[in-house]
Amino acid sequence: xxxxxxxxxxxxxxxxxxNEAGVLARVIGLFSGRGYNIDSLTVAPVDETGRISRxxxxxxxxxxxxxxxxxxxxxxxxxxxxxDLTLEGPHLTRELALIKVVGKGExxxxxxxxxxxxxxxxxxxxxxxFVFEMTGNADKIDAFCALMRPIGLAEVSRTGAxxxxxxxxxxx
Amino acid sequence: MSAATKTASTEAALTMxxxxxxxxxxxxxxxxxxxxxxxxxxxxxxxxxxxQNAIRHILVRHEQAAVHAAEGYARSTGKVGCVLVxxxxxxxxxxxxxxxxxxxxxxxxxxTGQVPTHLIGNDAFQEADTTGITRxxxxxxxxxxxxxxxxxxxHEAFYVAKSxxxxxxxxxxxxDILINKAPYSEAPKTEHRSYRPQTQPDGEQIRKAIALLKGxxxxxxxxxxxxxxAGPEASRLLTDFVHMTGFPCTNTLMGLGAFSSDDKxxxxxxxxxxTYEANLxxxxxxVMLNIGARFDDRVTGRLNAFSPGSKKIHADIDxxxxxxxVPVDVPIVGDAGRVLAALIEAWKADGQAQDKPALTAWWRQxxxxxxxxCLRYRQEGKIIKPQHAVKRLYEITRELGRETFISTEVGQHxxxxxxxxxxxxPNRWMTSGGLGTMGYGLPAAMGVQIAHPDxxxxxxxxxxxxxxxIQEMGTLAQYRLPVKVFILNNExxxxxxxxxxxxxxxRYSESYSAALPDFVKLAESFHAKGIRVTDPADLDAxxxxxxxxxxxxxxxxxVAKDENCFPMIPSGAAHNEMILGPEQEGGVAGVTDEGKVxx
Numbered sequence: 001x002x003x004x005x006x007x008x009x010x011x012x013x014x015x016x017x018x019n020e021a022g023v024l025a026r027v028i029g030l031f032s033g034r035g036y037n038i039d040s041l042t043v044a045p046v047d048e049t050g051r052i053s054r055x056x057x058x059x060x061x062x063x064x065x066x067x068x069x070x071x072x073x074x075x076x077x078x079x080x081x082x083x084d085l086t087l088e089g090p091h092l093t094r095e096l097a098l099i100k101v102v103g104k105g106e107x108x109x110x111x112x113x114x115x116x117x118x119x120x121x122x123x124x125x126x127x128x129x130f131v132f133e134m135t136g137n138a139d140k141i142d143a144f145c146a147l148m149r150p151i152g153l154a155e156v157s158r159t160g161a162x163x164x165x166x167x168x169x170x171x172x
Numbered sequence: 173m174s175a176a177t178k179t180a181s182t183e184a185a186l187t188m189x190x191x192x193x194x195x196x197x198x199x200x201x202x203x204x205x206x207x208x209x210x211x212x213x214x215x216x217x218x219x220x221x222x223x224q225n226a227i228r229h230i231l232v233r234h235e236q237a238a239v240h241a242a243e244g245y246a247r248s249t250g251k252v253g254c255v256l257v258x259x260x261x262x263x264x265x266x267x268x269x270x271x272x273x274x275x276x277x278x279x280x281x282x283x284t285g286q287v288p289t290h291l292i293g294n295d296a297f298q299e300a301d302t303t304g305i306t307r308x309x310x311x312x313x314x315x316x317x318x319x320x321x322x323x324x325x326x327h328e329a330f331y332v333a334k335s336x337x338x339x340x341x342x343x344x345x346x347x348d349i350l351i352n353k354a355p356y357s358e359a360p361k362t363e364h365r366s367y368r369p370q371t372q373p374d375g376e377q378i379r380k381a382i383a384l385l386k387g388x389x390x391x392x393x394x395x396x397x398x399x400x401x402a403g404p405e406a407s408r409l410l411t412d413f414v415h416m417t418g419f420p421c422t423n424t425l426m427g428l429g430a431f432s433s434d435d436k437x438x439x440x441x442x443x444x445x446x447t448y449e450a451n452l453x454x455x456x457x458x459v460m461l462n463i464g465a466r467f468d469d470r471v472t473g474r475l476n477a478f479s480p481g482s483k484k485i486h487a488d489i490d491x492x493x494x495x496x497x498v499p500v501d502v503p504i505v506g507d508a509g510r511v512l513a514a515l516i517e518a519w520k521a522d523g524q525a526q527d528k529p530a531l532t533a534w535w536r537q538x539x540x541x542x543x544x545x546c547l548r549y550r551q552e553g554k555i556i557k558p559q560h561a562v563k564r565l566y567e568i569t570r571e572l573g574r575e576t577f578i579s580t581e582v583g584q585h586x587x588x589x590x591x592x593x594x595x596x597x598p599n600r601w602m603t604s605g606g607l608g609t610m611g612y613g614l615p616a617a618m619g620v621q622i623a624h625p626d627x628x629x630x631x632x633x634x635x636x637x638x639x640x641x642i643q644e645m646g647t648l649a650q651y652r653l654p655v656k657v658f659i660l661n662n663e664x665x666x667x668x669x670x671x672x673x674x675x676x677x678x679r680y681s682e683s684y685s686a687a688l689p690d691f692v693k694l695a696e697s698f699h700a701k702g703i704r705v706t707d708p709a710d711l712d713a714x715x716x717x718x719x720x721x722x723x724x725x726x727x728x729x730x731v732a733k734d735e736n737c738f739p740m741i742p743s744g745a746a747h748n749e750m751i752l753g754p755e756q757e758g759g760v761a762g763v764t765d766e767g768k769v770x771x
Binding site (some may be wrong): 005017018021022025026029033064067069071072073074076077078079080 | 303304307311312313315332336337365366367369401490492494495496499596661
């Protein structure tokens, strides 16, 4: 195989599924059963009736593996649509994080200053802690967490990526 | 439907129990036979079966056999096979059969009983998480939790099982859903919400394929089980296409019968135990047309040495089969029959001339490979060669001219059956190809015999495999099914022994069939006839006696114990590194550890 064929790439894949029992288990089972990577996975209903859910899965692999992942997802009975946002053009990726920082005195001031620079919002505060809410791509959240670590990072909860194509183009 | 009839049918429906709704839905989906085994959770369905005549129930002796029987029924008729088992162990016993059907793309609907909805998750008696367990074992599965979903789910299950790439579907039925009244509705006329597989090929891809095929100097057609699944018409179209083009054609194990073994353009089965000419033609071709096959590892050998110089066209109804193992140049998504019809039309319409002189030269090369006569063997002395036993069985059944269906277990005998028994029509050959399930053949033959009561149904077996579902001799007796079990008895798990000989220094670890039963007495105890043949001189008479007997028979044929199955592509080797026979066994010594890790 040539180097190009062996090259790994990341892919953000959006999957519209029938919102029925077991559908998430089917998707996750497909990844584990066939040995594909899941870097992150999010799911929630997205239509007005609650019948359709959108799964955003971030994965990586060779071009052949990613094509396989999409084909395997697409043949699941409750899957409506599979879209490779990475391949299909410019898209936005966002992740929400709740970040708890515990500390007193100068550490609190430093945490607030950095949060301001990163546009993180304070959503909870006590005299010895903050919970910051932050939206952004994974790199930005990673960077913020790294800065908070010496200051008193206590706990992080992240949603994983959600993504959507730029412009008027939709996947439905 | 008018408003009046709609009301009438709804009112009528509400008088039906869930179990009655299930049976009605089965009947409306064309089910005539159901293979099953009762138990607590499915008693309501058994009660409903007792009170009707439209659907015949065949009582098997083990749930695995129910699925294999339904597979045999499905594969020999083209219909969906139907299975009914109870909760817990009934469902878990069926799992092997379900995975077998999944890997070989056999349409099955399997109804499993379940504990009542309010007990689900309580570790109730005979409770298992059936939908959880069977999720990766099926094409799709359902747990019915509301009575109003029942009829729709059964209809949908049949649609899913048979459309696109066929496969097994499980419907898990809690006992309260079966007992409670449920509404009946007919199968919806509208399209499925999300599952709509593409069956019609893209015209542009067909045009690209024809351009490659017309310019081919060394072409080959490689056809698999997808052609059989597409129905007998697809096999006829395959034959037309191969004749029209003058190309050589090889079939996979699952595709045997899609193209007649009698045809001079047939080069035999390909793959690990395929013919020399088929494998070398695959290796040396310049254009390969794969229809309904999936570049299985048994077929390709070492992937990076697989048919290195060819342009590959791959037609498959399952897009995930394309570019999975082998990158192809022209992918075509569609039903094998429709693809073949489109190829035939485009071939005729295309003005480009074929390179006839190149094709003639290619055939000359293939005939040279054929001249090696890779399936030759010598029947001499007082010991029956297994190849000879299969060959005589084939010749005698042909001479008798009866409609004949063959099933097999898994191992050496399976490969000898594939090599030495010829198939002229599709749907006559049932074997466990993908999963390689020992114990498949007897129940599969049973299912075939139910579907074709007057046909000759023979399970070509090994003495080890047959013991895995031997209890089904009881089913044969109960329903007077005249299935013939033709055992090639070499007192070894032969394929295991062969690999141990060739790859593990002749250390025959646990592969000897010790303490075998007396198969004649075993047959007799199950009200069948037992025959044992040990002398080559008695072989023909034994085969004739087996076929002539009006009931079930076990013919125990003592064959050479140390015979190996050749030709063989050792694991990790390429098509052009085949071993033709014992004189080349040294060639296996070169198998690397990398090769040995392959199954």
